[in-house]
Amino acid sequence: MIEAQHLVKRFRDKKRGSVCAVDRVSFSCRPGEIYGLLGANGAGKTTTLRILATILAPTEGTALVAGYDVAKEPQKVRSRVGFLSTATALYGRLSAQEMVEYFGRLHGLDEFALRRRIDELFERLEMNDFRDRRCDKLSTGMKQKVSIARTLVHDPSVMIFDEPTVGLDVMAARTIVRFIRECRDNGKTVIFSTHVMGEVEKLCDHIGIIHGGKLLAEGTPSELRERYAMRDLEDVFVKVVEP
Amino acid sequence: MSLRNVGIVYRKELVDSLRDRRTVISMIVVPLLVMPLLTIGVGVLSARLVGEAMKEVPQVMVLGGDDSPHVKAELERMKDLRIVPAQPDYANEISNKQIRAAVEIPEGFESKLAAGESSTVKIYMYEGELKSGFGADRLQRFFRELRDRTVREHLAARQLPESLVRPFDIEEKNVAPPEKVGGAVLGGLVPYFIILLCLVGAMYPAMDLTAGEKERGTIETILCSPVSRTHLVLGKFLMVLTASIATAVLSILSMAVSFGIGKKMLLGAARGAVDSALQISITGRAVISIFFVVLPLAVFFSAALLAISLFAKSFKEAQSYISPLMIVVVLPAVAAVLPGVELSPALALVPVLNTSLVSKEIVTGTYHWNYIALIFLSSCVYAGVAIAIAVKLFQREDVLFRT
Numbered sequence: 001m002i003e004a005q006h007l008v009k010r011f012r013d014k015k016r017g018s019v020c021a022v023d024r025v026s027f028s029c030r031p032g033e034i035y036g037l038l039g040a041n042g043a044g045k046t047t048t049l050r051i052l053a054t055i056l057a058p059t060e061g062t063a064l065v066a067g068y069d070v071a072k073e074p075q076k077v078r079s080r081v082g083f084l085s086t087a088t089a090l091y092g093r094l095s096a097q098e099m100v101e102y103f104g105r106l107h108g109l110d111e112f113a114l115r116r117r118i119d120e121l122f123e124r125l126e127m128n129d130f131r132d133r134r135c136d137k138l139s140t141g142m143k144q145k146v147s148i149a150r151t152l153v154h155d156p157s158v159m160i161f162d163e164p165t166v167g168l169d170v171m172a173a174r175t176i177v178r179f180i181r182e183c184r185d186n187g188k189t190v191i192f193s194t195h196v197m198g199e200v201e202k203l204c205d206h207i208g209i210i211h212g213g214k215l216l217a218e219g220t221p222s223e224l225r226e227r228y229a230m231r232d233l234e235d236v237f238v239k240v241v242e243p
Numbered sequence: 244m245s246l247r248n249v250g251i252v253y254r255k256e257l258v259d260s261l262r263d264r265r266t267v268i269s270m271i272v273v274p275l276l277v278m279p280l281l282t283i284g285v286g287v288l289s290a291r292l293v294g295e296a297m298k299e300v301p302q303v304m305v306l307g308g309d310d311s312p313h314v315k316a317e318l319e320r321m322k323d324l325r326i327v328p329a330q331p332d333y334a335n336e337i338s339n340k341q342i343r344a345a346v347e348i349p350e351g352f353e354s355k356l357a358a359g360e361s362s363t364v365k366i367y368m369y370e371g372e373l374k375s376g377f378g379a380d381r382l383q384r385f386f387r388e389l390r391d392r393t394v395r396e397h398l399a400a401r402q403l404p405e406s407l408v409r410p411f412d413i414e415e416k417n418v419a420p421p422e423k424v425g426g427a428v429l430g431g432l433v434p435y436f437i438i439l440l441c442l443v444g445a446m447y448p449a450m451d452l453t454a455g456e457k458e459r460g461t462i463e464t465i466l467c468s469p470v471s472r473t474h475l476v477l478g479k480f481l482m483v484l485t486a487s488i489a490t491a492v493l494s495i496l497s498m499a500v501s502f503g504i505g506k507k508m509l510l511g512a513a514r515g516a517v518d519s520a521l522q523i524s525i526t527g528r529a530v531i532s533i534f535f536v537v538l539p540l541a542v543f544f545s546a547a548l549l550a551i552s553l554f555a556k557s558f559k560e561a562q563s564y565i566s567p568l569m570i571v572v573v574l575p576a577v578a579a580v581l582p583g584v585e586l587s588p589a590l591a592l593v594p595v596l597n598t599s600l601v602s603k604e605i606v607t608g609t610y611h612w613n614y615i616a617l618i619f620l621s622s623c624v625y626a627g628v629a630i631a632i633a634v635k636l637f638q639r640e641d642v643l644f645r646t
Contacts, residue, residue, distance in 0.1 A: 011641075012641070053467050054467075055463060055466045055467055056640055056644070057640065075469050075471060078467060078468065078469040079469040081467070083467035085463065087460050087463045088460070088461075088463050088464040088467065089459050089460035089461045089464060090461065090464070091255075091259060091461055091464075092459065093258075093259050093262040093263060094255070094258070094259060098255075098258070102251070102255050103468055105251045106248060106251055106252075106468045106469060106470045107468065107469055108469070134262075150464070
């Protein structure tokens, strides 16, 4: 479960002064549901998701993630969240297994549970062939799988994806899309940001259109199409962003 | 749970760093190679040069003295000098190292000697040139002996005692312990290298673990794990400290071994030629003491470097911040080597300089416990402040996500 209420994030910028990257954003996302945050570059998607993952602290407002307040109990939130973005790279000098082990240990898994969990994940994601290979020697697709295993090692109930398919080839992107769907089917709360309409249509149960830090429109894809009397979600997006 | 996470981070960073060629070079290869090269290499080379210079029979020129055949003949009979025919451009020949020195015997030298008149023998040499110095030394010894002999003969002829011209003798006695004699020369240099290597050892990992993580995009990955930022920075700090101490310990060890070997080689190579300046004796006690004095400095370096490089966006930026820091550290460390810079209560509070100074004293066998305690404490305070700053910086979003 994710419940964001009036989230505000202000940065101080040398040139522009105070910048409001996220401006009173509220939404909620239930378990077994995918919430898509749709917006152009610089709209505030990454900042919102980083607040939910407790990487950044909100300036104002609150967000409950898996029942914990992101500002008050960030560590509890992090231990129930899996966060994946194109910016979350791997440690190149660790092997695939060591990478996943490291995060499993940080999540407090004991060695026995960790071993079982890793065997299960490596089997499921078909990663056994490159288990002991260093991450910097892996292909993009393999790296993606290691990242997925890393986010899943503690079996989080909430998954946060920040533009997870940017820069990936078709095959790697498909792996991610399939994985997001699996998360929902396993009853996890899933939120992800993108500017790719195709992914939104394929995946999302709910959509929030964000622009200039503000959440301008929200609803299921069909609700939004009806509300703006347009069949194409891209047209809806443009209509919302440039009224 | 909390300390466990610091340990997990530390272990991972250690494995990660040991797989990095550049860290291994700065942490292990540099101290193990630089020290032996410096001591054995330079020592053996200089001993060999001195030995060779001493073995060489210097060619010298005798100018004039045609009316002093006895002195000339005596000079020619000297086994450790080779006399070459006189040339008018003797100065050039000395400069060009064709001959080592020249001696000018004044006109009527022997007759003046017999008559008891004063005259001046001039020795020409190239100041600062070792072999020229040896040549001049031998000439001087010859003429000094001749002078003494002449004095004795004159005294004997007048039936006067020798003590008339030599009423008393002067003798110098050294009371400094042997390590003090060697230590005074090289004592300041040893801690200087250790301090520098402590810094060098910490430099690369500090940049790699902070700015490097930002550059490679793993900082966001680790921040979304449940480890708290304080534990994260402490784990990283321990790794940087490990690298710093490893560099220092390895350099101390390799230094001790190379001094041991170097001393034997020096003594074997040129026996008497190697004077006390090249004889260094460092006790095990001194080595261990230096290690403990340098320890808080290593903590200080590690935390400070970590804080500074965390602020940088990329490895390159971190390097541009840290390179000037190198000079900031080198200057006080060098200042301690300068003769005349002595410990004082005020200097005992200057970071780096204080450690360098007290280490110099320790190497020379002097332990000022008051100063050692003061310096250890002040260094600990500086180290604590640096750690606190590093931890504080790690909590700041504008530092972690500087754009």
